[in-house]
Amino acid sequence: MNSPDLQSHLVARRLRKSYGSLKALDDVSFHVGKGEAVGIVGPNGAGKTTLFGALAGSFPVSGGQITFAGDDITHDPAETRCAMGIARTYQVPRPFLGMTVFENVMVAARAGGGLSAAPATDHAAKILEQTGLFALANTPAAALGLLDRKRLEVARALATSPDIILLDEIGGGLTEAELVQLIALIQSLKDNGMTIVWIEHILHALIKVIDRLVCMAEGRVLAAGDPNAVMQNADVRRAYLGSTPE
């Protein structure tokens, strides 16, 4: 495994996000280096998806600071962050249902990637090829099954030509065979130098790709570092495995 450039790329310092008295993010500090792949695990309600929302600009944070490539982006709207190179996918895919697969990707290529019509078309075709959706290009997004919807989430994110991609439980709900295909896709992204942050409950899928693991619980970072060391951590075992109803 080639060691990632540890110069931090996306950095969150002491992020806070409250919904009334609920602290969804409670002093979360997080960083990812250029070309690094970081996994995030944690029980439901740990604040993982909230962290993604804060990083991608889906809502304003209650406190803390986010920098990307050295620039303070804490108060930038989502579309600005997208243009800067931060892309995210949703846990439950949210394709533009009335549009075809190709059109979904084109929206992202033009608005997010800043490409004009002809290069955007080429770019979209390349992304569809890469994500295995090429044959479905003219299918309405509403007609896609779960695996293809998840692929479309990734394709749409990639079409914005990001530096960093935030994947939210992209493997959830897939069969083992489908998961293998998806892992191969994410590994290929990593091999091409993409920075990846990946929330996933399916540990064995995650471990194959990531360099570093972060475990969150109750809005805080419990442990971070080498994946195996994090999973051996006593706090992590208690919070994560202990609270999982088996």
Add this chain to the structure above:
Amino acid sequence: MFEQLLQAILQGALLGGYYAIIAAGLSLMFGVVRFINLAHGDLSILGALITLSLVQILGLPVLAAIAVMLPLMAVIGWLMHMFLFERAMKGGFLLPILVTIGLGAALQNGMFGIWGSDTRSLGASIGSLAWSSWYLPGGIILGKLPVLIFGTAVIVIGALHLMLKRTGLGRAIRATASDPEAAELCGVDARQVHRAAAAIAVGLAAIAGVFLAMRAQITPYSGPAQLIFAFEAVVIGGIGSLGGTLIGGIILGLSQTLGGLISAQMSLLSGHLVFLGVLIWRICREEKLAHGGWRAGLKAVLGLSSKRRKLASGDLS
């Protein structure tokens, strides 16, 4: 009798073109921005009065006046959305209604202040177009202006359709209509898209206003009636569907001219009745789909669902 009927059908269908243009803006605003602009009719009249002044005071040719007025109205639409509608939308569902009713009242009285209450028309400025016709075999008379209006409606709606389907802005508009948050994560600036939609919608209203002023008399208070026609055409054709808007406009126009055959007073009423009929049919169809059949659906609409069934499902408390 047969000729009269054919004449009414042709006139009604052509009248539908006018309704489709004014309805398309309303439909676009609702479909993309989820915003109902109750001042849409008044904006349409504003566009017409501005055109009138450009023609009658500055002496511009009608087409040149329209070319000046349209960008101006689009900018007004953009700014209105930026400063008024965006804020109103943050205040829940009631605020946009109150704000746009107020805007409508302000526009009507503002136009009254500037232009006075005289009825005005562009009819005198468009030469023979106002009255000349084609005479078809069988005594059918086809007015050139209604044909021009209908042709424009088809072109405008077709262009709008192509814009939504083929261009980057169009896809951004559709993406934003489908899921604004996801669209922003794809780099789409949803607020700019909404402003663009508002600009297009006000531009469409203004085109309709100019045509209204060409074929009829307008006053600063003509807007609300046009709003009602626009609403009826949108609802008949199906909200958010542009092709449907054209069909809705034609159905409304047909109902009015065919009603007019029965008696001159029936014209508007029969349009409203057809609108009500379509509305009731839609409600019944929803219930049919929800209850799995026309009989059960109609019973649910009429509140006649049987006691026995409620007893059986333990729903009677």
